[in-house]
Amino acid sequence: MEPTDTDRVFQSYGRCCKNELFFIDFYDRFMGSSPEIRAVFVDTDMKQQRHLLRNGIMQLILHARGMPDTKLRAxxxxxxxxxYNIRPDMYGLWLDALLATVHRHDPEYSDELAAAWRCVLQPGIELIRGAY
Known part of the structure; x- marks a missing residue:
């Protein structure tokens, strides 16, 4: 039996989470993508923000695996x-930064896995974006 995209992304995320630098690298890349993004995080406790990111990505994956959307709606x-006034166009930069960071930290990264990440996360991202 072939693993589903959600299984592959879940496993990939597990490999990435083994190194706390994954989250630091993500924010370096994400904040470097735009002065507007950087400004959003000016007064942010980044240690706490990295913890929130870790949970947020997991919520996106779990939603794709069938978990109710309550936390994503919140x-x-x-x-x-x-x-926080996170404009809908910023989510594309977020996803691009995430996939570039996954590429750096997951030794099993491939273009096919990147496509799976996009497919798995997009519905949850659209749900969040739609609340704007």
Whole structure:
């Protein structure tokens, strides 16, 4: 039996999480992608933010595996224009930075795995983005 995309992404994320530098590298890359993104994090406790990211990515994967969308809806509300005001166009930069970081940290990375990551995360990202 072939592993599903969600299984492959879950396993890939597990490999990435073995090294705390994964989350540091992600934010270096993400904040380097745009002055507007960098400005969002000016007064942020980055240690706490990395913890939130770790959980947020897991929530996206679990949603793709069938978990109810309650936590992602709450995340969407907190990131909406009435919350942190994370504009919908910023999520593309977020996903690109994430996949570049996965490429660096997952020794089993491939273009096929990157496509699986996009496929698995996109529905949850759209749910969050839609709350804007």
């Amino acid at each position: 995340l969407g509300q907190s990131h909406s224009r009435s919350g």
